[in-house]
Amino acid sequence: MAEALYIIKIGGNVIDNPEACSRFLSEFSKIPGPKILVHGGGKIATQIAARLQIETQMVEGRRITDKPMLDVVTMVYGGLVNKTLVAQLQVSGCNAIGLTGADGGIIRSVKRPVKTVDYGFVGDIEAVNASQINALLESNLVPVIAPLTYDKAGTLLNTNADTMASATAIAMASFYTANLIYCFEKKGVLSDPDNDDAVIPSLSPVSYLEHKEKGVINKGMIPKLDNAFAALQAGVGKVTICHADDLLKAIGEQAGTTITL
Ligand SMILES: Nc1ncnc2c1ncn2[C@@H]1O[C@H](COP(=O)(O)OP(=O)(O)O)[C@@H](O)[C@H]1O
Numbered sequence: 001m002a003e004a005l006y007i008i009k010i011g012g013n014v015i016d017n018p019e020a021c022s023r024f025l026s027e028f029s030k031i032p033g034p035k036i037l038v039h040g041g042g043k044i045a046t047q048i049a050a051r052l053q054i055e056t057q058m059v060e061g062r063r064i065t066d067k068p069m070l071d072v073v074t075m076v077y078g079g080l081v082n083k084t085l086v087a088q089l090q091v092s093g094c095n096a097i098g099l100t101g102a103d104g105g106i107i108r109s110v111k112r113p114v115k116t117v118d119y120g121f122v123g124d125i126e127a128v129n130a131s132q133i134n135a136l137l138e139s140n141l142v143p144v145i146a147p148l149t150y151d152k153a154g155t156l157l158n159t160n161a162d163t164m165a166s167a168t169a170i171a172m173a174s175f176y177t178a179n180l181i182y183c184f185e186k187k188g189v190l191s192d193p194d195n196d197d198a199v200i201p202s203l204s205p206v207s208y209l210e211h212k213e214k215g216v217i218n219k220g221m222i223p224k225l226d227n228a229f230a231a232l233q234a235g236v237g238k239v240t241i242c243h244a245d246d247l248l249k250a251i252g253e254q255a256g257t258t259i260t261l
């Protein structure tokens with residue numbers, strides 16, 4: 001069996017909480033062997049945009065990204081968030097290297113075509129350069145990937161971080177047994193949104209549909225789960241959704257929600 005690789009995604013709600021983020025990074029640093037961190041930061045981009053009097057508009061979990069908003073997300077994801085995480089990982093003994101999809105040409109996308117909604121500078125992933133990412137891993141570096149990609153015209157594009165993580169895990173599955181873990185601020189996918197302990201231990205496509213129809217799985221969880229199922233279907237070994245504090249538990253035994261087919 002191929003060597004295990006852990007692709008961990010951390011969302012904006014955890015990054016925005018300094019104590020929770022620091023606990024998460026300390027757990028992440030302890031993962032043995034090759035690993036990749038993919039981060040979001042949507043909440044911080046929204047806050048900084050507001051300070052600059054730029055209004056945020058989300059449609060189906062995706063940010064409408066005009067040029068002023070593209071400038072904000074480039075600064076926030078590619079700069080502030082990415083470099084803060086890298087610096088903190090360095091002092092945890094983890095030799096992190098911060099990258100957008102454009103760095104090393106690791107993730108290229110195409111501007112989302114305008115159908116009913118014009119998302120602006122938002123990218124749909126077209127190609128992940130798994131060999132380039134693997135070269136970093138083989139140099140014992142830990143890639144920390146920001147949710148920005150680039151297109152063939154050399155334009156940066158804003159790209160959902162859950163999709164970045166799923167596409168990276170799928171591409172890396174040609175070299176490793178890929179394990180994708182979505183870490184966020186809840187204990188897993190919940191069967192009752194008002195009860196933080198009502199974790200669904202294992203979620204199949206059929207039960208996903210049932211929970212979605214009942215309305216108990218909604219908002220940001222829908223694109224996250226769509227990405228999770230897509231990864232499993234495309235050869236990723238294991239996909240888990242868990243609390244950021246439970247990362248090592250999810251790797252060692254079981255925590256949160258395991259996605260099944
Ligand atoms: N059934 C559910 N279980 C857990 N979270 C849910 C559920 N339905 C909707 N959510 C929402 O999904 C959110 C996670 O998605 P998102 O905001 O995109 O997170 P992230 O910051 O990790 O990208 C949670 O904060 C929660 O409000």
Ligand SMILES: CC(=O)N[C@@H](CCC(=O)OP(=O)(O)O)C(=O)O
Pocket residue numbers: 010011012013039040041042043045061062063073122123147158159160161162
């Ligand atoms: C196109 C698009 O929507 N991009 C996302 C990228 C950040 C992200 O996904 O952050 P979280 O994981 O913290 O939600 C956004 O700008 O919000």
